[in-house]
Amino acid sequence: KNQVEQSPQSLIILEGKNCTLQCNYTVSPFSNLRWYKQDTGRGPVSLTIMTFSENTKSNGRYTATLDADTKQSSLHITASQLSDSASYICVVSPPGAGSYQLTFGKGTKLSVIP
Amino acid sequence: DTAVSQTPKYLVTQMGNDKSIKCEQNLGHDTMYWYKQDSKKFLKIMFSYNNKELIINETVPNRFSPKSPDKAHLNLHINSLELGDSAVYFCASKGDSSISGNTIYFGEGSWLTVV
Numbered sequence: 316k317n318q319v320e321q322s323p324q325s326l327i328i329l330e331g332k333n334c335t336l337q338c339n340y341t342v343s344p345f346s347n348l349r350w351y352k353q354d355t356g357r358g359p360v361s362l363t364i365m366t367f368s369e370n371t372k373s374n375g376r377y378t379a380t381l382d383a384d385t386k387q388s389s390l391h392i393t394a395s396q397l398s399d400s401a402s403y404i405c406v407v408s409p410p411g412a413g414s415y416q417l418t419f420g421k422g423t424k425l426s427v428i429p
Numbered sequence: 430d431t432a433v434s435q436t437p438k439y440l441v442t443q444m445g446n447d448k449s450i451k452c453e454q455n456l457g458h459d460t461m462y463w464y465k466q467d468s469k470k471f472l473k474i475m476f477s478y479n480n481k482e483l484i485i486n487e488t489v490p491n492r493f494s495p496k497s498p499d500k501a502h503l504n505l506h507i508n509s510l511e512l513g514d515s516a517v518y519f520c521a522s523k524g525d526s527s528i529s530g531n532t533i534y535f536g537e538g539s540w541l542t543v544v
Contacts, residue, residue, distance in 0.1 A: 349533075356537075356538070357537055357538065358519050358535030358536050358537045358538050359472070359535045360535070361532045361533065361534075364532065402470065404472070417533075419471060419472040419473070421470055
């Protein structure tokens with residue numbers, strides 16, 4: 316069983332609307348959680364990185380939240396744009412290890428339509 | 430300027446062939462990686478190189494071998510290609526966390542199709 320589960324698997328929203336993507340993880344102990352955006356045919360690009368002590372981190376219209384007690388994170392996108400159409404990947408890493416121990420979720424595929 | 434660049438972007442080859450994918454980063458990072466993304470979109474690490482030393486090698490067949498001529502380059506060699514090797518291969522790099530944080534920068538990917 317994957318230690319990082321994302322939901323929904325895919326999502327379609329209208330341009331201008333908000334949406335929230337979920338990430339549940341069982342990786343323990345836990346050091347930091349990252350959200351990446353992967354456009355079709357491109358490499359993943361980092362959006363946010365949060366340590367276990369942070370509750371929220373924003374990057375423009377992207378806001379990530381973290382609840383280390385429930386082991387849940389969410390990525391909220393406000394005023395969506397067509398360019399937000401991509402896969403969003405949640406990545407968790409344990410403490411004290413190099414990032415080669417990152418655990419990747421399968422991603423949520425977001426489609427923003429006009 | 431592209432931070433992490435890899436070539437070729439697309440590669441179609443026959444089973445049994447030997448091929449290489451090149452990767453270069455101009456970020457001055459100490460650690461470089463190769464990831465494989467299969468049809469289910471899972472990203473799985475294959476290799477990690479830090480200052481020219483291999484520090485992790487997940488359960489990857491020995492047909493795959495990383496070659497690092499210097500800190501800025503990490504090439505991936507694949508011998509005797511098999512159909513199951515068809516995937517997207519991503520090169521990535523990360524700097525010293527005390528300086529540049531923990532962000533991992535990915536290349537654009539190399540689409541390998543084995544026929």
